[in-house]
Amino acid sequence: xxxxxxxxxxxxxxxxxxxxxxxxxxxxxxxxxxxxxxxxxxxxxxxxxxxxxxxxxxxxxxxxxxxxxxxxxxxxxxxxxxxxxxxxxxxxxxxxxxxxxxxxxxxxxxxxxxxxxxxxxxxxxxxxxxxxxxxxxxxxxxxxxxxxxxxxxxxxxxxxxxxxxxxxxxxxxxxxxxxxxxxxxxxxxxxxxxxxxxxxxxxxxxxxxxxxxxxxxxxxxxxxxxxxxxxxxxxxxxxxxxxxxxxxxxxxxxxxxxxxxxxxxxxxxxxxxxxxxxxxxxxxxxxxxxxxxxxxxxxxxxxxxxxxxxxxxxxxxxxxxxxxxxxxxxxxxxxxxxxxxxxxxxxxxxxxxxxxxxxxxxxxxxxxxxxxxxxxxxxxxxxxxxxxxxxxxxxxxxxxxxxxxxxxxxxxxxxxxxxxxxxxxxxxxxxxxxxxxxxxxxxxxxxxxxxxxxxxxxxxxxxxxxxxxxxxxxxxxxxxxxxxxxxxxx
Ligand code: BGP
Numbered sequence: 001x002x003x004x005x006x007x008x009x010x011x012x013x014x015x016x017x018x019x020x021x022x023x024x025x026x027x028x029x030x031x032x033x034x035x036x037x038x039x040x041x042x043x044x045x046x047x048x049x050x051x052x053x054x055x056x057x058x059x060x061x062x063x064x065x066x067x068x069x070x071x072x073x074x075x076x077x078x079x080x081x082x083x084x085x086x087x088x089x090x091x092x093x094x095x096x097x098x099x100x101x102x103x104x105x106x107x108x109x110x111x112x113x114x115x116x117x118x119x120x121x122x123x124x125x126x127x128x129x130x131x132x133x134x135x136x137x138x139x140x141x142x143x144x145x146x147x148x149x150x151x152x153x154x155x156x157x158x159x160x161x162x163x164x165x166x167x168x169x170x171x172x173x174x175x176x177x178x179x180x181x182x183x184x185x186x187x188x189x190x191x192x193x194x195x196x197x198x199x200x201x202x203x204x205x206x207x208x209x210x211x212x213x214x215x216x217x218x219x220x221x222x223x224x225x226x227x228x229x230x231x232x233x234x235x236x237x238x239x240x241x242x243x244x245x246x247x248x249x250x251x252x253x254x255x256x257x258x259x260x261x262x263x264x265x266x267x268x269x270x271x272x273x274x275x276x277x278x279x280x281x282x283x284x285x286x287x288x289x290x291x292x293x294x295x296x297x298x299x300x301x302x303x304x305x306x307x308x309x310x311x312x313x314x315x316x317x318x319x320x321x322x323x324x325x326x327x328x329x330x331x332x333x334x335x336x337x338x339x340x341x342x343x344x345x346x347x348x349x350x351x352x353x354x355x356x357x358x359x360x361x362x363x364x365x366x367x368x369x370x371x372x373x374x375x376x377x378x379x380x381x382x383x384x385x386x387x388x389x390x391x392x393x394x395x396x397x398x399x400x401x402x403x404x405x406x407x408x409x410x411x412x413x414x415x416x417x418x419x420x421x422x423x424x425x426x427x428x429x430x431x432x433x434x435x436x437x438x439x440x441x442x443x444x445x446x447x448x449x450x451x452x453x454x455x456x457x458x459x460x461x462x463x464x465x466x467x468x469x470x471x472x473x474x475x476x477x478x479x480x481x482x483x484x485x486x487x488x489x490x
Contacts (some may be wrong), residue, residue, distance in 0.1 A: 003394040006425050008487060014141065014432025015483040017094065017455075020148040020193065022077050022440040025107060027084030032121040033073035034113025037161075037207055038077045038150040039068040043462060046444040058203045059211050067153065073464065081440065082459045082468050084127070088134055088151035089470065093456055095138040096450045097476060098216040098483035102140050103388055105133065105193065106146035108174055114154035114280050115170040118156035120177050127177070132185040143388070143434065144186050145252065146175055146236055147229075148193035149444055151207045161207020162198070165308070168232045176243070181246040188430035190324055190388070191233035196281040198226050200348070204444070211348065220303045227305050230284050230315060237318040250322040250386060250397070251285035253278070257327075257366075257373045261334030261351050264353065270333050282323055287380050288316035322431060323381055326389030326414075330369035361393050361451065367415035374430065379414040384429045390416055393451035396473070404457050406474035413475070417482065418490050432440060435479070439470070455479050 022038035033420050040063055049449075072078035085091060094102055108115065110124030132142050159166040179189075192465065194205070199222060200300040202208035206225040214219050233251060240249040248308055258274040260267035276293055283291045287311065299307070332351040333338060343362050352433050356364040370390070377385055392412040413435065424430050440454040455476040460466035 001257075006048045006427065008421060009363045009424055009430075010381060011486075012100075013141075013486060014101040014386070014434075015202065015428070015486075016101035016103065016140065016143075016432065016434045017438025018143075018434035018436050019083070019105075019111075019439065019441060020145070020444070021105045022080070022148070023437075023444060024083035024439070026072075026078065026080035028072060028075075029079035030084070031110060031123045031127055032105065032113060033124065034115075035067060035153045035220060036107065036109040036150040036202060037153055037156060039075055041077050041204075041447045041470040042066075042074055043076050043448060047385040055267040057105050057210055058481040060209060063153070063156070063209065076442045076462070077447065079460075079464050080290035080442055086470075087131055088470070090456075091138050091140065093141060093312065093470060093472070093476075094438060097303045097455065097480045099138075099140050099438075100483070101143050101434060102434055102438075103143040103190075104134055104147035106178055107150060108147065108151050108171075109150070111177060112170070112174055115152035115156075115167070115257070116154065125177075125181055129185070130180065130218040132182060136185060141188060142186050143176075143188040143190065143386075144182070145193050145434075146178070147171070147191065149197075149201075149204050150473060153207075156209065157165075157205040160212070160221075160405055161203075161209075161351065162228050163206070163221050165228060167207075168228050168235070168258040171232045171234045171374060174241070175232075176239050179236070179239050179243045180417045183247070183439070186244070187247050188245075189236075189240055189247055189249040190252045191236045191285075191320070192229055193228055193250065194326060195252065195253050195276065195285070197227070197231065198222055198229065203447070206280075206325055208252060219301055220305070223298070223303050224305055226281075227311070227442075229308065231311055233451065234314045234318040236485055237320055238314070241318070250324045251320045252388060253282045253323065253325045255325040255327050255377070256348055256371050257369045257376075257443070258350070259332050259353070261332050261340070266335045267333070270335055274331075274333055274359070275376075281380070282325075282377075283451055284315060284459040285320050286323060286383065288319045303344050320383075322384040322386040324375060324385055324386040325377070326374075327370050327373055327394075327438065328390065328436075329363040329420070330366040331364070357398040359392055360395060363393075364365065365392070365412065365415075367419045371419040371423045371426070374420065374428045375426055376487050378423075387420065388432045389434065391453045396440075396452045396457060398413075398457055398459075402457075402471045403473065406473050408477045409455075409475045410478045413479065413482075417487060421487055421490060438479075 198205040258273035440458040
């Protein structure tokens, strides 16, 4: 090998942050926007996984109430942090932190309010024109997710959300519309945020109302919906290649790295199978086919997926350019899990890892796991990777001078970025890093405001009280310096 050893982040590394439309924009009923699944989400307490499932399963009654509601009071995502009106101010702050990229998503319901209109909503399209122009004029590349945890509620009520094949057609039209419109402004695209999450959050990700199906049907319904998302994702890739040949388009996975609790071969096998299952989702989008191990898993669970003639070709022909992923925690599994101490974050839990600390939300903090995950993914796929979410939710204290001394957040990012740099030195091809989230926003899973992720504090509480004024936290200046030195000062 004649190449010199890699010493750090490459030139042009895409540093920045990530947000999602439904967690920041607000403006739920302006600009011609239609109602989305995110507009149905109520504020939930920080419950452990099982209680969370029990208490917060969305029902038809809740959906009907939410559709009838004419304000935002019970629905925090309708408020967001008013990014819809304040994005210029926020972008100026991101530019001050030296951002090279901002990950955003497009709210489908701003473009097609019900999902089935013949013509797109021009006012919605104009909003994203303005957003992307503002980013570009600040030297920030938009990285755009087509579908991040929301869809028109009309499609849920009329076509069973992603379970219905018709939703694929509606999404394809939406994707073609925005790819065509923004082809000169957007160079980086993602199809579905955390496409695997439909298994954990069928409504948030797939517009599936579990109550509408029997216990025996529900798994097939979810995997059928996932299949439709795979096809829709591949179709978006196809149109991106045609309409934006210069652009790069990726898939997005929740990387849930699982360790065996011991070196017993049974534990190793169990962890291996968990990781294999986590990779199922990216396998389809990168390798272009369902992995063979899923055949046995489906058979054992009695899951049957209907594929239309041509679906397999679509998946095979339109694979992604890069793999992006979120990384928040690692997990542990054991054949004796029942007898062991557990951690139970609301997203994913398992056996407690005695070597790791957790966040206030019980997510296990594991920077070394990020290096392992990066190496493992790159070995598996040999395509560029992009960390598009990584961060720590915490309750911040703001003092009378509006200072937030969030050393714990700095420690979190510093430890993760150091390991990420080691992975780059290990040879992993990494395009960039976008923190979740550079500014406080509404939590995806609980709709809280007080689970804060940002380098920028937003004055708003869980009930929507506050001035919405933005304040720079201590971590703001730290991240600014990291980017200015391209990670040299870590
Ligand atoms: C990811 C989602 C994000 C996000 C983040 C943190 O799963 O893609 O939308 O919010 O997790 O989760 P939470 O907001 O529930 O803390």
